[in-house]
């Protein structure tokens with residue numbers, strides 16, 4: 001660990017959901033933080049961070065970052081192998097630890113993906129690219145795998161860690177997943193959901209930020225992939241009941257196989273279910289699900 005020493009940290013991204021929580025934590029502990037992002041929204045940290053504006057998929061990246069050194073780089077927005085290959089070329093020999101935010105979808109695009117998925121389940125044949133709406137989901141998982149594979153191939157040039165996470169909940173979720181259920185409950189209407197009795201295991205945005213903060217500079221995870229997820233595995237029906245309880249509602253849940261993710265964001269088959277045992281063995285836990293629900297629902301109600 002880098003301990004209490006102030007770290008020089010670059011966050012690629014960092015201005016929206018999980019990245020914002022991460023940057024706030026790093027600043028609180030006295031790190032010197034640089035953000036690289038396109039600037040589509042104002043940087044919420046003002047002069048407390050160094051801000052570099054550019055697109056990571058373009059030569060902006062080399063222009064802004066060639067020759068720079070950092071104790072750690074957190075890559076919040078790599079989606080294609082080329083994104084990470086470009087970063088490897090810029091940072092090899094200049095960065096102590098590169099932490100890549102990946103996804104549990106790297107397991108879902110595998111043929112017969114085991115559930116729960118453990119880190120060693122990454123290897124093996126991939127499913128064929130599906131047709132229709134599923135194609136974009138497959139592309140996402142395969143793109144993230146290409147990013148991870150680039151880091152694995154470059155492990156002698158750039159010390160890195162791949163953090164795999166499932167669906168993320170928390171205040172400020174841009175996809176408004178829990179917010180949509182809460183609004184429907186407040187309307188008093190029934191919740192139409194598919195897969196109501198399937199077990200789900202998500203992750204809390206602030207726990208992801210805390211995990212990244214803890215892992216930066218940790219020699220035990222160099223060259224490794226690690227899963228993070230909450231401990232609880234409620235069914236979707238139970239999870240919606242807990243959310244309802246938080247606002248004093250008892251939602252009527254209608255199991256409807258045909259419902260889409262617009263009506264029920266957790267009713268997708270593209271939802272990974274990760275085993276976080278490896279991270280737990282490293283001493284990194286996760287706040288209780290009740291904390292995630294209280295944080296998230298409280299924020300939804302405050303911003304209705």
Ligand SMILES: NC(=O)c1ccc[n+]([C@@H]2O[C@H](COP(=O)([O-])OP(=O)(O)OC[C@H]3O[C@@H](n4cnc5c(N)ncnc54)[C@H](OP(=O)(O)O)[C@@H]3O)[C@@H](O)[C@H]2O)c1
Pocket residue numbers: 012013014015016017018019020036037038039040041054055056057075076077078101102103104165166167168169
């Ligand atoms: N949300 C989930 O449920 C979930 C689940 C699993 C994995 N993930 C992973 O989590 C990561 C995203 O997390 P987040 O939204 O919380 O991150 P974030 O760092 O809070 O927000 C995304 C950041 O990336 C910047 N950005 C986007 N495209 C860029 C580009 N081409 N060049 C430079 N900067 C760019 C955005 O700012 P500008 O717009 O100003 O550029 C913003 O700062 C992704 O890697 C995703 O795969 C998310």
